Amino acid sequence: MTHTAPQSRRNEPDHYDVPAHHGSYPTFALLIEQGVVVPLPRPEDERADPLKGVRSAQTYRLAPGVLPVVTGDRHLTLAGQSIQADLYRLPAHAYAALVEASPDHRAPLCLDVAFTLAREPDVNVCDVRLVLEQSAAHAPRHLDAPHLVPSTLPLKSSWLPEDTLLHMTPGGHWFVTLTFRTTWLTRPLPTERGRVALDLGLFPLTTAVHEDGRVQVFHSTPLTLPDRAGLSRAAQLLHDQIVYANGRQDAEQVTGYLFMHASTVIAEQLRIPNMDRGYVHRSRDHALLDHHHAALPQALNAARIPLYRLPAGYTSTECPHDTCRHVSPANRHGSRFICVRCGFTTDAHVVAGMNLLRRHERTARRHVRR
Ligand SMILES: [Zn+2]
Numbered sequence: 423m424t425h426t427a428p429q430s431r432r433n434e435p436d437h438y439d440v441p442a443h444h445g446s447y448p449t450f451a452l453l454i455e456q457g458v459v460v461p462l463p464r465p466e467d468e469r470a471d472p473l474k475g476v477r478s479a480q481t482y483r484l485a486p487g488v489l490p491v492v493t494g495d496r497h498l499t500l501a502g503q504s505i506q507a508d509l510y511r512l513p514a515h516a517y518a519a520l521v522e523a524s525p526d527h528r529a530p531l532c533l534d535v536a537f538t539l540a541r542e543p544d545v546n547v548c549d550v551r552l553v554l555e556q557s558a559a560h561a562p563r564h565l566d567a568p569h570l571v572p573s574t575l576p577l578k579s580s581w582l583p584e585d586t587l588l589h590m591t592p593g594g595h596w597f598v599t600l601t602f603r604t605t606w607l608t609r610p611l612p613t614e615r616g617r618v619a620l621d622l623g624l625f626p627l628t629t630a631v632h633e634d635g636r637v638q639v640f641h642s643t644p645l646t647l648p649d650r651a652g653l654s655r656a657a658q659l660l661h662d663q664i665v666y667a668n669g670r671q672d673a674e675q676v677t678g679y680l681f682m683h684a685s686t687v688i689a690e691q692l693r694i695p696n697m698d699r700g701y702v703h704r705s706r707d708h709a710l711l712d713h714h715h716a717a718l719p720q721a722l723n724a725a726r727i728p729l730y731r732l733p734a735g736y737t738s739t740e741c742p743h744d745t746c747r748h749v750s751p752a753n754r755h756g757s758r759f760i761c762v763r764c765g766f767t768t769d770a771h772v773v774a775g776m777n778l779l780r781r782h783e784r785t786a787r788r789h790v791r792r
Pocket residue numbers: 741742743746747748761762763764765766
């Protein structure tokens with residue numbers, strides 16, 4: 423994938439892939455055998471594929487008349503068969519829409535209390551443990567409003583249950599793809615917006631470099647949580663959900679910032695080879711990877727802000743100084759950039775953003791000349 427034009431998916435609904443649990447893999451085989459789900463042919467050419475980004479060896483859609491019933495944050499049924507999948511791993515607006523459209527959804531009580539507590543700076547970890555264990559000990563209930571998803575973005579989603587897909591990766595892992603129609607609520611556009619390049623990462627979360635030289639750095643909110651291994655199994659699952667929600671909330675701040683300040687967003691193509699890798703990451707990294715891969719591009723699409731993904735390569739080892747441009751790994755000293763030829767010094771994440779802006783400008787000029 424080396425195209426640099428923004429992905430044109432203007433009128434496509436949003437698709438989010440959530441991983442299914444290994445224990446449900448045999449159920450997928452049964453659903454296929456029974457014809458509850460049927461193979462969905464995909465075009466050879468990715469550009470012609472409305473499911474861009476969904477990497478799979480085989481995709482299945484629901485047979486006519488089959489609709490998923492969501493019964494929990496990790497649980498849904500298809501034609502009465504139970505499937506476990508991490509349904510809470512959605513952007514806040516999509517998760518809220520899923521819960522609101524699911525009268526059978528049950529969630530643990532007080533998870534929002536544990537979440538708020540864990541984000542407070544001076545909280546006693548024993549208090550967080552107590553709320554988590556109590557929350558895990560009680561039977562889940564139907565909630566009036568979804569928990570853990572404070573509405574921070576001007577996005578409104580509706581869930582399209584009939585467009586639910588299943589897919590299996592080349593590595594044999596199963597994902598449930600949930601589909602949403604998302605609209606952007608901010609009108610008119612904020613003024614004074616410009617091109618913004620993003621260095622997407624984990625530490626720091628994101629560095630945003632504006633074409634006028636301004637830099638905004640986003641960090642993760644620290645959590646106070648008890649050691650996962652010391653919790654009951656049920657509380658461990660809630661622990662993971664809190665960590666995920668925390669990462670999501672931090673990541674969505676970046677999206678909110680871009681809505682206000684960006685006319686165009688430029689980022690590196692992500693080099694995470696496929697989604698199977700997600701299994702080795704912990705919940706917080708899950709949230710950030712889900713955000714970088716799926717939530718951010720689709721939120722920008724809803725807001726009609728073009729996103730350009732440029733090929734990675736030397737973005738953080740090339741000197742961004744106009745008259746120098748010296749490329750050397752020796753320019754990098756951890757998070758510092760010090761050019762060995764001209765001495766230009768700054769943060770390495772800022773260098774990556776500056777180089778992305780320049781490369782985008784060059785690409786744009788080339789397109790104009792054609
Ligand atoms: Zn230099």
